[in-house]
Every structure is written in structure tokens, then in C-alpha cells.
Amino acid sequence: SQTIHQWPATLVQPVGSPLSLECTVEGTSNPNLYWYRQAAGRGLQLLFYSIGIGQISSEVPQNLSASRPQDRQFILSSKKLLLSDSGFYLCAWSEVDSQGNEQFFGPGTRLTVL
Amino acid sequence: AQSVTQLGSHVSVSEGALVLLRCNYSSSVPPYLFWYVQYPNQGLQLLLKYTTGATLVKGINGFEAEFKKSETSFHLTKPSAHMSDAAEYFCAVSDSGYSTLTFGKGTMLLVSP
Numbered sequence: 183s184q185t186i187h188q189w190p191a192t193l194v195q196p197v198g199s200p201l202s203l204e205c206t207v208e209g210t211s212n213p214n215l216y217w218y219r220q221a222a223g224r225g226l227q228l229l230f231y232s233i234g235i236g237q238i239s240s241e242v243p244q245n246l247s248a249s250r251p252q253d254r255q256f257i258l259s260s261k262k263l264l265l266s267d268s269g270f271y272l273c274a275w276s277e278v279d280s281q282g283n284e285q286f287f288g289p290g291t292r293l294t295v296l
Numbered sequence: 297a298q299s300v301t302q303l304g305s306h307v308s309v310s311e312g313a314l315v316l317l318r319c320n321y322s323s324s325v326p327p328y329l330f331w332y333v334q335y336p337n338q339g340l341q342l343l344l345k346y347t348t349g350a351t352l353v354k355g356i357n358g359f360e361a362e363f364k365k366s367e368t369s370f371h372l373t374k375p376s377a378h379m380s381d382a383a384e385y386f387c388a389v390s391d392s393g394y395s396t397l398t399f400g401k402g403t404m405l406l407v408s409p
Contacts, residue, residue, distance in 0.1 A: 216396070223305075225401035226340075226386065241396075272339055283390045284330065285397055287339035 184209035188273050188288040195295055201246075201260040203291050205273030208254065213275040215256040216285060217248055220270040232256060233278070268295045298323045298389050302400035310408050315359075315374040317403050319387030322368065329370040330388040330397065331361055340386060346370065357381070382407045 185208045195201060207213050217229040228241045230248035238248050245264060249257045256273060270292050274285040303318040321327055328347050332340040344355025351363040361372045370387060387400040 226399045228396055231396055270337075274340075283328070283392070283395060283397060284342065284345060287332075287341070289339045290337070292337065 184275075184286065186273060186275055186286060186288040188271075188291050190291060191289065192292045193294070195263050195293065197265055197295055198262045201258070201263050201267070201293070203258040203271055203273075203293075205256040205258075205288055206254055207275045210254070210275070210277065212253060212278055214278060214283070215250060216274040216276075217256065217258050218272040218274065220272065221268070226272070229258070263295045265295050268293055298327070298391060298395075298398040300387050300389050300398055300400035302385075302387050302403050304403055305401065306404045306406060308406040308408065309377045311379055312376050315372070315377045315381065315405065317372040317385050317387075317405065319361075319370045319372065319400060320368055321370060321387070321389045323389055323391050325391045328390045328392075329361075329363060330390075331355065331359070331370075331372050332386045332388065333357075334384045334386065334402075336383075343372070343385075377405075377407050379407050379409065381405060 187206050215232045218226045230240055232238050232250045235250050246260050270290050272290045273288040276283050276285045299322040301320045330345045331343040333343050334340045343359050344353045346353050346363045354360045359374045361370050363370050384402045384404045386402045388397045390397050
């Protein structure tokens with residue numbers, strides 16, 4: 183069966199510090215991968231998605247970036263965090279050619295920028 | 297472009313009462329529709345989905361939803377609420393296996409004893 187992991191589970195970082203969040207998927211090959219952010223009261227915001235290694239699409243201009251160095255690994259990064267980067271970050275995957283693009287979510291990372 | 301509207305950011309029900317969470321969508325092609333549930337500090341879990349076929353879809357935990365094309369709706373219901381149903385619920389739409397999901401802003405379900 184497929185599983186998705188995210189780490190760390192929680193993170194507290196000062197403004198201006200770098201960020202690296204990691205997501206890995208097991209039990210599937212060539213998944214579509216997604217990064218979302220949830221800020222309080224604002225629902226889910228799609229940040230990035232990837233249909234393959236090295237192929238990243240950005241949905242929202244910001245100081246975050248994403249990379250996919252391996253088939254089942256998706257990394258969210260920042261060189262300098264802003265207060266507004268605080269939130270709950272969710273990684274998700276879906277199968278290529280899935281009916282309707284059903285997505286499966288990881289447990290999330292709670293990021294607090296102080 | 298697709299969009300999802302969830303009416304009511306918060307819905308309160310008593311334990312044992314009917315749960316009704318509303319979702320209306322906009323899509324230029326026949327949609328694929330989903331309901332997800334999120335418990336505090338956890339990821340989203342799929343409750344149910346509509347792709348094709350029967351318009352009444354049954355999901356986990358006793359929830360069901362009905363796709364009504366004429367009303368562009370996909371409301372989520374459960375006959376009898378349980379305390380453990382208290383969570384945030386998200387409706388989502390896509391128009392193909394190649395497009396991203398568009399989520400509604402979510403509805404927080406509060407269940408009182």
C-alpha cells in the first residue's frame with residue numbers, strides 16, 4: 183500500500199532563516215506531487231505541483247521554492263522566511279491518469295515563523 | 297476555470313441530528329467531485345468522491361453526497377451526527393485526471409452533546 187511521509191511535524195523558525203520541508207511517498211511510481219499551505223481561516227492554497235523529476239509548476243509567486251530530486255521526493259524550501267510563511271504545510275500525491283485526480287495527503291508540518 | 301463555494305464556514309449540530317454541509321461548484325466540463333475531512337493538526341482524508349455513474353455516493357463514517365447537475369451541487373449529509381464527526385470538511389472539484397484540485401474554503405462542523 184502507498185504511504186506518504188512529511189517531516190518535520192512541527193518547526194519554529196526565526197524570520198530570515200532558511201527552510202527545508204521534505205515529503206516522500208512509498209508504494210507507487212511516478213506520482214504527481216503537490217505542496218499546499220493552510221493559513222488560519224484561508225482554506226488550502228496550492229503552492230507547487232510536479233508531474234515528474236525536475237518538473238515543477240508554481241501556482242503562487244512567493245519566496246518559496248520546490249524541488250523534486252527523486253521520483254518520490256518533494257522538497258519545499260525558502261532562503262529567508264517571512265512572518266507570513268507561518269502555516270500548516272501539506273504534501274499530497276496522486277496517480278497519473280487517476281480518475282479526477284484524487285489526491286492523498288500527508289500528515290502535515292506546522293511552521294511557526296517568529 | 298473551476299470554483300467551489302461552501303456555504304457556512306461553521307455549522308453546529310447536536311449529537312444525533314442530521315448533518316448537512318453544502319457545496320456548490322462551477323465547472324465548464326463534467327466535474328469530478330470530492331469531500332475531504334480534516335481533524336485538528338492532521339492531513340486531509342478522503343470521505344467520498346463522485347466520478348461517473350450513480351449520483352448518490354456513499355463514503356466512510358456514514359457520510360453520503362448527491363451530485364445534482366442541475367443545481368451544480370454536491371452536498372454532504374449524514375443522518376445522525378456523532379461527537380467524533382467534529383472536524384473541518386472540504387469540498388473539491390477537478391475537471392480531469394490531469395488538472396489540479398480546486399478546494400472550497402472549508403466548513404467547520406461542531407457537534408454538541
